[in-house]
Amino acid sequence: MEISHDTEGLPVKIAIRKPLDGHEHLRRDSMLKMVGPMVAKRFRAAIVMPNTVPPITTESQVCGYLKEIWQATGPDFLPLMTLYLTDTLEPSHVEALVGVGTVKGIKYYPRGLTTNSDSGVKNPSSLWTSGTRPYECLQALAEHGGVLLLHAADGFDENGVELDPFDQEKHFIEHTLPRIRDAHPKLKISVEHLSTKWGVEYLLKHGGPLLGCSLTAQHLLLDRRDWLRGGFHPQRFWWPIIQPTEHREALRVLAKADKPFVWLGSDSAPHPVEKKRADCCAGGVLMAHAGIELYVEAFENMGALDDRFERFASINGARFYGLGDSDETIELVREEWTVRHSPHIADGGTSKEVIPFRLGEKIRWKLVA
Ligand SMILES: [Zn+2]
Incomplete structure (x- = not known):
């Protein structure tokens, strides 16, 4: 990473290899047309x-989605595709698609715990119980070197009692993840958007070539106080739920620790405004409009805006997913700007507002276009 300072020693400009976003919701149709260019400008590739609705589970869906993504991003952007793990996903599809590299991994969604997770696996035990479809899919995945991406949350404990949302990741890390790893010892696993100190402790102990995690900028920047200060802020509500300060601090320790098994995954997850300002507010927010800028800010706040940042953003995730280091670079300058624009998407002739993260607030770093 190249970094320039002003006369007072303040970093004012950085250049890094073009990064990889390890966790991106590009959506479809008009939302994809809006988000795609934002992502492609900042990232060489994204998982x-x-x-989507319907979920991506077959070869024809993967190919159709890929085509639609390239129409939005242009051909230089590399979309790394994943399949949605359902109770009926065909192990033969996994074998065929991961075997030739069309698909990089499978995403596990616990049913009902996040956006569009109704098709997710009903019983987490099927991940480690031989004879079930999900188990067979993970066997095929491991055999072909694909990655299991985990939404690391359990909805219920062993007695069927509903878990508190703030304990969903803790339960998964302590009970579900070790069982998956025992049942599939050769499987590459990425814990997505790690959000708790319990997750950090586990990763620091067990992270390595077969187990890594992605971190979001929003979990590094905010904590539960920011979500509920003066009332409920729908634009700061996402899954996994925003935790108290001690967890944010643990995530910062992990990000600064310069571990090769920790990387950027923005979890940019836009919704039309009516889904956010609704009786049941949808989890997730658009981050793609400042998808790298917010991480620069987070790393600067942590005192880690140095080579560690480039490894986190551009190297660790890319290597985990089998990509070489990028030859392209992007530049960012210290230039404060206000997120004023509230993007609109045309959907069936009507205009729909999508509120970006930090609307009306300032962002300290700017991408050099
Ligand atoms: Zn997500």
Whole structure:
């Protein structure tokens, strides 16, 4: 990473290899047309989440989605596709698609716990119980070197009692993840958007070539106080739920620790405004409009805006997913700007507002276009 300072020693400009976004919801149709160019400007590639409607589970769906993505991003952007793990996903599809590299991994969604997760696996035990479809899919995935991407949350404990949302990741890390790893010892696993100190402790102990995690900028920047200060802020509501300060601090320790098994995954997850300002507010927010800028700010706040940042953003995730280091670079300058624009998407002739993260607030770093 190249970094320039002003006369007072303040960093004013950085250049890094073009990064990879390890967790991106590009959506479809008009939303994809809006989000795609934002992502392609900042990232060379992204792991594309499959929880569209309908979910991505077959070769023809993967190919159709890929074509639509390239129409929005242009051909230089590399979408790394994933399949949605359902109770009926065909192991033969996994074998065929991961075997030739069309698909990089499978995403596990616990049913009902996040956006468009109704098709998710009903019983987490099927991930480690031989004879079930999900188990067979993970076997095929491991055999072909694909990655299991985990939404690391359990909805219920062993007695069927509903878990508190703030304990969903803790339960998964302590009970579900070890069982998956025992049942599939050769499987590459990425814990997505790690959000708790319990997750951090586990990763620091067990992280390595077969187990890594992605971190979001929003979990590094905010904590539960920001979500509920003066009332409920729908634009700061996402899954996994925003935790108290001690968890944010643990995530910062992990991000600064310069571990090769920790990387950027923005979890940019836009919704039309009516889904956010609704009786049941949808989790997720648009981050793609400042998808790298917010991470620069987070790393600067942590005192880690140095080579560690480039490894986190551009190298660790890319290597985990089998990509070489990028030859392209992007530049960012210290130039404060206000998120004023509230993007609109035309859907069936009507205009729909999507509120970006930090609307009306300032962002300290700017991408050099
Ligand atoms: Zn997500």
